[in-house]
Amino acid sequence: MNKRDSISMSVIRRLPRYYRFLGDLKKNGITRISSRELSARMGLTASQIRQDLNCFGDFGQQGYGYMVEQLHEEIGKILGVDLKRKTIMIGAGNLGRAVAAHMSFNTKGFELIGIFDKNPLVIGKAVNGIIIHDSCELEEFCNKEKPIAAILCIPREATKDIAESLISYGIKAFWNFSHYDLAISHPEVTVENVHLSDSLMTLSYRIGR
Amino acid sequence: MNKRDSISMSVIRRLPRYYRFLGDLKKNGITRISSRELSARMGLTASQIRQDLNCFGDFGQQGYGYMVEQLHEEIGKILGVDLKRKTIMIGAGNLGRAVAAHMSFNTKGFELIGIFDKNPLVIGKAVNGIIIHDSCELEEFCNKEKPIAAILCIPREATKDIAESLISYGIKAFWNFSHYDLAISHPEVTVENVHLSDSLMTLSYRIGR
DNA sequence: TAGATTGTTAATCGATTAACAATC
């Protein structure tokens, strides 16, 4: 088994947070940091930080700590934020357009190259310079441009079928905003579900009655 | 210690998903279900489902299973989706407007009663019938309407200060979309962070290089 | 009653924390 495959989800989900905090430290001119100091800032244990980082290599120096800029860069590479994976978005409703306009895909490993919708009212318009195409052009577009990732901002009911079509067009990864648990049987396809509704209901629970 | 307080986050985060699946079953006319059948549909173990549900009460019937409609309703009550907590949104940019237009707050325990921004271009407009007010009216509005929850769709830098003001105006819960880990020291305030960037970077990691 | 399935206790597994030898 590849080392990378043995990393637990718990660790993976903390990586972007490390990346963010290290970026901040760098911006504030801090050049080195100990796991203890970082743990205090992030609200973790120093032990956990050292364990997490050691999943990927020996980034620290004993008796000294970690170099902020170097560690930031290393984690960036681990996350793959330096890549430019061709990405399409399906669904240009409120949420889709906002995500397209709001996210900096190019600093997170992706490049948004096309948006698709079947609503004639939005087709032909552009969001952040990305043109909204007619959904019927999807297959042709994929054959030509070979995107590997798709962002799904479509209604719940449409999700499963569209995802399957997209896989047949060569899509290997989904960022799914629809209120539906996309679970793909193909093992080579990666899915990240964003369930805003679930998040809000979790807040509702925690507020209490 | 209150029973409710002893429930782990792992369990809490699964509740909305149970709620969703049970709603589906109900819609499909299925009136009862065993933990084994539900586990197969949800991709969990039957054991986990029984453990989770037993945190809140004995909803099942031995030898028989669970009544779908009744369980759906019970979980809804546990989540508090029947409540109408007065909620405001701060920040009516792309993301804020999309969230305001896209989410069904009233089926998730909340009622959006006002949106605030300082951009004159959007003040006075409405999203889904909710008026966008000038931010300078925030304190007055809170004194009058007494909202208890706030949705933050503002830039990273502004988040901490605005959150603290809002707490002084009586806000008890935050749904935070800013790229910033809002961690409030007041124990009576609840925070749910939605980190879309982190989610996207997690996907980037999992795709690999 | 017999079969089914829960509620619940016990066993296992995995993740976090603590401890400390290695070493800068």
Added chain:
DNA sequence: TAGATTGTTAATCGATTAACAATC
């Protein structure tokens, strides 16, 4: 060298899974 802090192993804690008696 002495002090500091890592990398890493061991101990603890919590969450998941298995097992089974209770009971519908």
